[in-house]
Amino acid sequence: MQFCSDPPRVETVRTRVTEQFGIEYPIFAFSHCRDVVAAVSRAGGMGVLGALYFTPEELELELKWIDEHVGGKPYGVDVVMPAKYEGADLGDAEELVGKLQGMIPAEHRQFLENLLEEHGVEPSTESAGRVLLGWTDQTARPQVEIALKHPIALLASALGPPPADVAELAHQHGVKVGGLASNARHARKQVEAGVDIIIAQGTEAGGHTGDVSTMVLIPEVVDAVGEDTIVLAAGGIGRGRQMAAGLALGADGVWTGSIWLTVDEADTPERALPKLLAATSRDTVRSRAWTGKPARFLKTAWTEAWESEKSPGYLPMPMQFMLIADALPRIARSGDGELVTFPVGQIVGSMNQVKPAAQVVYDLIEEYVESIERLNTITEG
Amino acid sequence: MQFCSDPPRVETVRTRVTEQFGIEYPIFAFSHCRDVVAAVSRAGGMGVLGALYFTPEELELELKWIDEHVGGKPYGVDVVMPAKYEGADLGDAEELVGKLQGMIPAEHRQFLENLLEEHGVEPSTESAGRVLLGWTDQTARPQVEIALKHPIALLASALGPPPADVAELAHQHGVKVGGLASNARHARKQVEAGVDIIIAQGTEAGGHTGDVSTMVLIPEVVDAVGEDTIVLAAGGIGRGRQMAAGLALGADGVWTGSIWLTVDEADTPERALPKLLAATSRDTVRSRAWTGKPARFLKTAWTEAWESEKSPGYLPMPMQFMLIADALPRIARSGDGELVTFPVGQIVGSMNQVKPAAQVVYDLIEEYVESIERLNTITEG
Numbered sequence: 001m002q003f004c005s006d007p008p009r010v011e012t013v014r015t016r017v018t019e020q021f022g023i024e025y026p027i028f029a030f031s032h033c034r035d036v037v038a039a040v041s042r043a044g045g046m047g048v049l050g051a052l053y054f055t056p057e058e059l060e061l062e063l064k065w066i067d068e069h070v071g072g073k074p075y076g077v078d079v080v081m082p083a084k085y086e087g088a089d090l091g092d093a094e095e096l097v098g099k100l101q102g103m104i105p106a107e108h109r110q111f112l113e114n115l116l117e118e119h120g121v122e123p124s125t126e127s128a129g130r131v132l133l134g135w136t137d138q139t140a141r142p143q144v145e146i147a148l149k150h151p152i153a154l155l156a157s158a159l160g161p162p163p164a165d166v167a168e169l170a171h172q173h174g175v176k177v178g179g180l181a182s183n184a185r186h187a188r189k190q191v192e193a194g195v196d197i198i199i200a201q202g203t204e205a206g207g208h209t210g211d212v213s214t215m216v217l218i219p220e221v222v223d224a225v226g227e228d229t230i231v232l233a234a235g236g237i238g239r240g241r242q243m244a245a246g247l248a249l250g251a252d253g254v255w256t257g258s259i260w261l262t263v264d265e266a267d268t269p270e271r272a273l274p275k276l277l278a279a280t281s282r283d284t285v286r287s288r289a290w291t292g293k294p295a296r297f298l299k300t301a302w303t304e305a306w307e308s309e310k311s312p313g314y315l316p317m318p319m320q321f322m323l324i325a326d327a328l329p330r331i332a333r334s335g336d337g338e339l340v341t342f343p344v345g346q347i348v349g350s351m352n353q354v355k356p357a358a359q360v361v362y363d364l365i366e367e368y369v370e371s372i373e374r375l376n377t378i379t380e381g
Numbered sequence: 382m383q384f385c386s387d388p389p390r391v392e393t394v395r396t397r398v399t400e401q402f403g404i405e406y407p408i409f410a411f412s413h414c415r416d417v418v419a420a421v422s423r424a425g426g427m428g429v430l431g432a433l434y435f436t437p438e439e440l441e442l443e444l445k446w447i448d449e450h451v452g453g454k455p456y457g458v459d460v461v462m463p464a465k466y467e468g469a470d471l472g473d474a475e476e477l478v479g480k481l482q483g484m485i486p487a488e489h490r491q492f493l494e495n496l497l498e499e500h501g502v503e504p505s506t507e508s509a510g511r512v513l514l515g516w517t518d519q520t521a522r523p524q525v526e527i528a529l530k531h532p533i534a535l536l537a538s539a540l541g542p543p544p545a546d547v548a549e550l551a552h553q554h555g556v557k558v559g560g561l562a563s564n565a566r567h568a569r570k571q572v573e574a575g576v577d578i579i580i581a582q583g584t585e586a587g588g589h590t591g592d593v594s595t596m597v598l599i600p601e602v603v604d605a606v607g608e609d610t611i612v613l614a615a616g617g618i619g620r621g622r623q624m625a626a627g628l629a630l631g632a633d634g635v636w637t638g639s640i641w642l643t644v645d646e647a648d649t650p651e652r653a654l655p656k657l658l659a660a661t662s663r664d665t666v667r668s669r670a671w672t673g674k675p676a677r678f679l680k681t682a683w684t685e686a687w688e689s690e691k692s693p694g695y696l697p698m699p700m701q702f703m704l705i706a707d708a709l710p711r712i713a714r715s716g717d718g719e720l721v722t723f724p725v726g727q728i729v730g731s732m733n734q735v736k737p738a739a740q741v742v743y744d745l746i747e748e749y750v751e752s753i754e755r756l757n758t759i760t761e762g
Contacts, residue, residue, distance in 0.1 A: 015759050183663055184730075203584075204594035212662045213585035213594040215617035215626060216727040220662060236596035245596060245626035247759060248752050281593045281601060282564055346597040349565075371629050372760050378396050378628060379753050 013365065017197070017230050017253040020176070021046060021074050021153050025365055026253030027243070028199075028232060029357070030078060030156075034062045034069075035265035039357035041073040048076035048156055052134045056142040063150040076154030076178070077147040080135040082293075083160040086316040093138040097131060097322070104323050107312045115305050116327055121335035124326055131325040135291070135318055137163065148173045156180070156199065159208055159293070160190070167194035180234070182210025183217070184224035191225050198225055199255045202235030206258045206345035208295045209235065209286060218249035238347035240367020244375070258345040263357040269332045272342040273354075275300075281349030292320035296345055301338035302331075394746065398578070398611050398634040401557070402427060402455050402534050406746055407634030408624070409580075409613060410738070411459060411537075415443045415450075416646035420738035422454040429457035429537055433515045437523040444531040457535030457559070458528040461516040463674075464541040467697040474519040478512060478703070485704050488693045496686050497708055502716035505707055512706040516672070516699055518544065529554045537561070537580065540589055540674070541571070548575035561615070563591025564598070565605035572606050579606055580636045583616030587639045587726035589676045590616065590667060599630035619728035621748020625756070639726040644738040650713045653723040654735075656681075662730030673701035677726055682719035683712075 015026045024044030031037055037047030049066065051059050066075055086103075090096045134140045144166055147155060155162070155170045156178035162170075167177045171194070179195035181187040187198045200221035202214025212220075214235040222231050233246030234255035246254045261268045262276055275298060285299040289306035292314055297303055305311065314320050331339045355363075396407045405425030412418055418428030430447065432440050447456055467484075471477045515521045525547055528536060536543070536551045537559035543551075548558045552575070560576035562568035568579045581602040583595025593601075595616040603612050614627030615636035627635045642649045643657055656679060666680040670687035673695055678684055686692065695701050712720045736744075 013760055183661075202594065202596065204597050210663070212727055212730075213583060213596065213617050215583065215595045215623055216585050216662050216730065219620055219622045220730060236594050239600055241600045241630045242596055244629035244756070248625035248629045248756055249622045250752070250755075280564075281597050282591070346593055349593075349597065349601060369760070371631070372756055374631075375625070375629055375753055375756065379394055379750070 015252040028255040029260050030257040031260045033267045034066050036260045036357050037075055038066050038069040039265050041070050041075045043358035043361040045361050046074055048078050050078045051143045052080055056146050059143055059146045074153035076156055077152050078156040079140045079143050080158045081137055081140045081162045085136055086319055096138055100319050104319055108323055111312050119335045119339050121330050131322040132318055154178055161193035161195050183212055184220040187221045188224050191229050197230045199232045199234050204346040205235035206296050207343045208293055218251055222250035236347055238350050240364045241371045243364055243368045244371035258347050259351055262351045262354055263360055265357050271332055271337055271340045276348055277352055279348045281346040284346055288314035292317035295343055297343050298341045300341040302341040396633040409636045410641050411638040412641045414648045415447050417641045417738050418456055419447050419450040420646050422451050422456045424739035424742040426742050427455055429459050431459045432524045433461055437527050440524050440527045455534035457537055458533050459537040460521045460524050461539045462518055462521045462543045466517055467700055477519055481700050485700055489704055492693050500716045500720050502711050512703040513699055535559055542574035542576050564593055565601040568602045569605050572610050578611045580613045580615050585727040586616035587677050588724045589674055599632055603631035617728055619731050621745045622752045624745055624749045625752035639728050640732055643732045643735055644741055646738050652713055652718055652721045657729055658733055660729045662727045665727055669695035673698035676724055678724050679722045681722040683722040
């Protein structure tokens with residue numbers, strides 16, 4: 001455990017995005033853990049809570065906690081409102097779950113049970129709990145309603161722009177709307193749909209990604225959306241040099257995610273943490289084996305099994321996760337551990353030490369400033 | 382066709398690599414075309430000729446031409462000396478070809494013939510010409526001998542470091558040795574093998590690539606090889622903002638390739654050029670369908686067919702190219718054009734205009750300087 005040092009004494013890092021949100025550093029930190037969100041915002045960046053796994057009631061409690069611990073600093077909430085998923089027209093959340101459960105083929109259930117048995121994972125003793133999560137319109141909309149009752153500064157939407165009425169509602173509350181985009185065409189569409197801030201995310205990122213790298217993507221998106229739209233660079237950013245590169249590519253700030261999985265404050269599962277700390281940048285893979293859409297994960301026996309010849313293939317979102325939801329906690333606590341996987345980007349190769357979140361922020365800024373100083377030496381000759 | 386403007390009036394861009402080679406800009410340009418190599422070196426960068434496709438006699442003529450047209454500026458040669466390939470122990474080049482030809486399965490030949498017929502490609506009327514190319518030790522070594530008789534400044538080696546005696550020979554001639562690496566471990570091994578300059582190439586690059594992105598790879602390699610080794614950033618670099626990002630990540634210069642396929646001076650096949658100009662960054666794929674090792678190409682009916690259910694799979698290097706060598710010129714001049722593909726990186730999405738090579742160099746520098754100026758505005762506040 002490192003001692004959390006004082007904030008670095010650096011020159012100001014001032015972009016449109018720090019001015020807009022009144023934050024010190026243009027560093028956005030996506031996390032499912034409220035402690036991380038509050039810690040990053042307190043350290044001068046901006047924490048963004050991923051709402052995906054929470055019921056509206058739970059989300060209310062999380063945000064109340066953040067409000068009490070964020071010291072008045074701004075923070076955001078991230079919801080998932082995919083434009084396309086199985087069951088968009090199948091009624092409310094409860095109805096939807098019932099209908100989709102019935103659509104999961106027996107072959108898939110059998111493949112999963114065999115896989116779990118092979119790896120010594122304990123049998124299921126209780127019925128699967130929440131399986132739909134917040135990645136349908138039906139389940140994300142109540143999250144938005146809760147979020148907008150709190151003093152959030154940003155509502156971000158993964159997997160496409162939020163529906164027009166949701167963007168409008170956010171704007172009525174004085175809340176900026178962010179959208180993740182993995183190509184320039186989608187970025188333009190999001191701006192047309194009312195998104196204020198494009199989070200351009202390269203293929204090296206953890207979680208849902210496209211296939212274009214951050215290096216190629218950022219200038220394309222910056223040029224595509226025009227000067228009036230703020231762009232954050234995401235994917236492969238976990239060190240100050242990468243932050244400098246993201247801004248050099250034309251972004252106004254950086255959006256980070258993976259690096260907060262290994263901070264002191266994180267609630268990363270006990271069996272996943274050592275794997276994350278040990279992994280190299282080559283140990284990830286884009287796979288549909290978790291959500292049904294391509295997302296980057298640790299490469300494990302889990303991702304390999306779903307790609308193997310025996311695999312029945314992937315189910316569409318949200319059915320793939322519904323199928324595996326009950327297995328994940330069992331994998332986390334029993335069996336040989338080989339199936340334990342986790343969404344993470346290629347930056348995992350640099351995540352070798354557990355540090356306080358504030359320290360990660362300060363380290364980013366210190367290396368960023370060193371990088372800029374070096375560039376000036378190079379360019380001035 | 383643009384008018385080739387005067388060199389940009391910019392502040393100096395001075396790094397260890399410009400000092401070492403006495404060049405104006407830390408921009409390396411890989412090309413199989415001598416005209417491009419000479420043009421980039423004359424414009425203040427450093428052209429590097431890919432020797433792969435040339436016999437020793439042809440290479441002699443190409444280098445003689447460059448010597449006469451490069452205006453005394455430094456240039457380099459790139460050879461391919463893979464550490465692992467089929468037939469490394471099968472005697473000299475002629476013997477090797479005979480033996481490997483006999484090892485190509487009939488199933489693969491039949492799959493190829495069917496594919497060509499489906500796309501209306503004319504039947505073969507002459508026996509395949511050169512099929513082995515310079516990607517074996519047996520065929521690359523004579524290229525090295527020729528190259529070292531010319532005033533080259535750099536001998537680069539793709540697919541792993543050159544054998545120790547080759548590196549030593551280059552050093553005896555006062556020639557620096559470069560090695561392409563796609564991960565930090567390989568980079569370290571190359572330095573141990575006598576490589577002076579590591580070209581760290583991300584997955585977004587054209588041609589043979591690994592799977593780690595440039596954004597993640599460069600800091601890893603810079604830290605792994607230590608302060609005494611020069612690192613060039615490669616993969617996804619075709620604009621000034623990307624050059625700035627590459628240097629921000631810690632590199633001493635940038636290595637570019639794809640962007641020289643669409644310059645005035647390039648000899649890119651007539652049917653491939655419009656495809657390159659029209660492609661977006663999403664239109665490439667890593668495939669073994671050309672050389673047997675994963676390399677990035679335009680995504681076409683060719684790359685898709687080899688991934689389809691009917692595909693017999695790929696042959697190991699150099700047999701896959703031996704199989705297809707005779708088909709490539711036929712595809713280039715006949716049939717429906719859908720099989721026409723080409724090695725290129727994701728930067729292809731930014732290659733939308735044919736320009737003189739010198740103009741590409743100057744545009745890179747101008748945008749680079751703009752990017753550095755913007756970073757300074759941001760950081761000084």
